[in-house]
Amino acid sequence: MTEARVSTRRHYLMCEPRYFAVEYAINPWMDPTQPVNAEVAVKEWTELADTYRRWGHRVDFVEPVPGLPDMVFAANSGTVVGGRVLGARFRAPQRAPEADHYRRWFVDHGFRDVFMPTRTNEAEGDFTWTGEVLLAGTGFRTDPAAHAEAQEILGVPVVSLQLVDPRYYHLDTALCVLSPGHVAYYPEAFSPGSQQVLRHLFPDAIIATQADAECFALNAVSDGRNVVLPLEATHLADRLIADGYEPTFLDIAELRKAGGGPKCCTLEIRNQVDNSV
Structure with a gap:
């Protein structure tokens, strides 16, 4: 019998891609020679954002800044657990100024515990809260030492995972938390040891295929029942339906030109430490 899935109300932070462009290449998906349409990206x-609000979630917005074309990828700019905010420190100099704009948003909106990292840390790009532990990716962007720093600042246990495929340069391109204790992931994006860790932690995980990973199906956002996916993620959607989830398909073709998808655009604000993902 398929398990009944339950959605929980979420609080998301997003940034409109008003100045979206691909002007440099800092991941394998970016090609500055190819045309990019900012108007399509905004649509x-x-x-x-409208999908989240239809599901009953709260969505707040950071004002975009000219000259920061990747600021739309809000997930890379903060990790919030229990109302404590760990900001970002980007590896690529082109994105470095984004961190302070997001820091100021949190301070201006009444968050008292806002900490900026001393180690390179690309936030929810590489940090994923499962409801019990913070999964922490490394290999291409986030410094391994940032994992210990996150544990000290956020006060939650951290499990390190090694990424090995440069196409999946952030953890959120290779793994998605669907509900407390339940994930989907693409094993080949991880080192052998990290694959063993994932099998141990999540024996009932949905195992994604190469085709799933290549269309950014794992850069999904779930509220425990509803899951937003790229249009092309039909295989993963079938698996989700079989496990009691309700997928919603969205076109992300323009955003994907910069190596981003639904999760990249979505920073989750968690005000309590509990088993909510």
Whole structure:
């Protein structure tokens, strides 16, 4: 019998891609020689934000800044657990100024415990809260030492995972938390040891295929029942339906030109430490 899935109300922070462009290449998906349409990117992003609100979630917005074309990828700019905010420190100099704009948003909106990292840390790009532990990716962006720093600042247990495929340069391109204790992931994105860790932690995980990973199906966002996916993620959607989830398909073709998808655009604000994902 399929398990009944339950959605929980979420609080998301997003940033409109008003100045979206691909002007440099800091991941294998970016090609500055290919045309990019910011108007199309805004439409894709708007449909994502509208979807969250239709599901009953709260969505707040950071004002975009000219000259920061990747600021739309809000997930890379903060990790919030129990109302404590750990900001970002980007590896690529092109994105470095984004961190302070997000820091100021949190301070201006009454968050008292806002900490900026001393180690390179690309936030929810590489940090994923499962409801019990913080999964922490490394290999391409986030410094391994940032994992210990996150544990000290956020006060939650951290499990390190090694990424090995440069196409999946952030943890959120290779793994998605669907509900407390339940994830989907693409094993080949991880080192052999990290694959063993994931099998141990999540024996009932949904195992994604190469085709799933390549269309950014794992850069999904779930509220425990509803899951937003790229249009092409039909295989993973079938698996989700079989496990009691309700997928919603969105076009992210323009945003994907910069190596981003639904999760990249979505920073989750968790005000309590509990088993909510």
